[in-house]
Amino acid sequence: MLSKRIIPCLDVRDGRLTKGIKFKGNVDIGDPVEMAAFYYDEGADELVFYDITASYERRDIMIETVRKVAERIFIPFSVGGGIRTVEDMRLVLLAGAEKVSINSAAIRDPSLITKGASAFGSQAIVLGMDVKSVTPSDRIPSGYEMVIDGGRTFTGLDALAWAKEGERLGAGEICLNSIDADGTRKGYELHLTKLIATHVNIPVIASGGAGSIHHIYDVFAEGMADAALVASITHYGTHTVKEIKSYLHEKGIKVRMRW
């Protein structure tokens, strides 16, 4: 049977690592290539790089980082942030990423999902979703609304409807980030994760809120996630990937234990 995946997320700006708490006050914690190699050795199942480089002119730094990472680690990794066109996708995939993640750009132009999937296959297209909890309404029946611009702009799109639409358009996977839970270290948004994971037929990576090893168990056991994104919990040494996996394994969650 498939193993549940543990996926460290590395935020990169201008070729250096950062870790944002609530998307503010990022601090520089090092070289993304070294960190990728570290997580590869530790048994991470996949990695996510999120490029928060502000200026478009400096994007080539990210491509160079992707190329260096691809020479060092031999597990899948995806790259998100600032990908707006099929050509952006092509550059990142050719540099060695397995997948690209598109978020705001897919909301602004949903055909980008389909164009990416037909050019590179659905398995290469991850739909990134930033979601905020709202009062359920006719427009947002699920009570979860899609937000963009790091959570500042509400889009009027219902998260569940958008997840289904993303699947229909050709996304191969969903990376589901709860803006409410992100950076709180109080646990994943389990209700949201389960809602989306049980209503689409593509894998869902849960993101935002992991603070303890128990939270990761919960997102698999209760949230029905296929994979869990981790950041501060592993970046700051609270737990190693290996500790997380050993714990999950003991609790009966199938994870990859040999690497």
Add this chain to the structure above:
Amino acid sequence: MIAIIDYRAGNLTSVQRALAFIGQDSVITSSPREVLAAERIIFPGVGAAGTAMFDLMRLKLDTALVEAYGQGKPILGICLGTQIVMEQSEENQTRCLGIIKGEVRRFPDDIYEQDGPKLKVPHMGWNRLNLNREHPLFAGIDPQSEFYFVHSYYPAPKKKRDILGETFYGISFASVLALDNLVAVQFHPEKSGRPGLRLLSNFCLWDGKDHA
């Protein structure tokens, strides 16, 4: 020299990068002449069977592959490459190379985890292999190792002896095929960490003989 067959089916640089990491030179090529001159051949691929066969025939790589197989050159099929060595595929109702007898089928829509939830298709992520016997390509690889899969179709060989390994995903399917100098894997060794790199290293040392 190792020839990585290029028939416009996906990104082949990851296979080449993995080979470079283990110290093996390779050439990405769509020339039948270069394929037939190579010492060994890797036949990867991501995409749809119909387009893949169309491009292989257009480039005359279909006959080159069958000829290379007949010459006893070590050949490693990966993912779509593994499906293409079969006789035919349900995907786009495609007639394939026919090196291994049998067809390629799509995962059923209603497969379930043992007493668990409905399984998603594609089968994407890390899964185990149950090897039916020993083979030089799996020398030194821990039987508990997992490999990275991404696929919606799987090979179903007619002869049980062509199946070297099986994987369970709602159903048990052939994830490793072996026939003479050909080994074909449904997973991606180039994305499967150290066990995957070990398999590639073993392939680079293999004389193409299957002692079974």
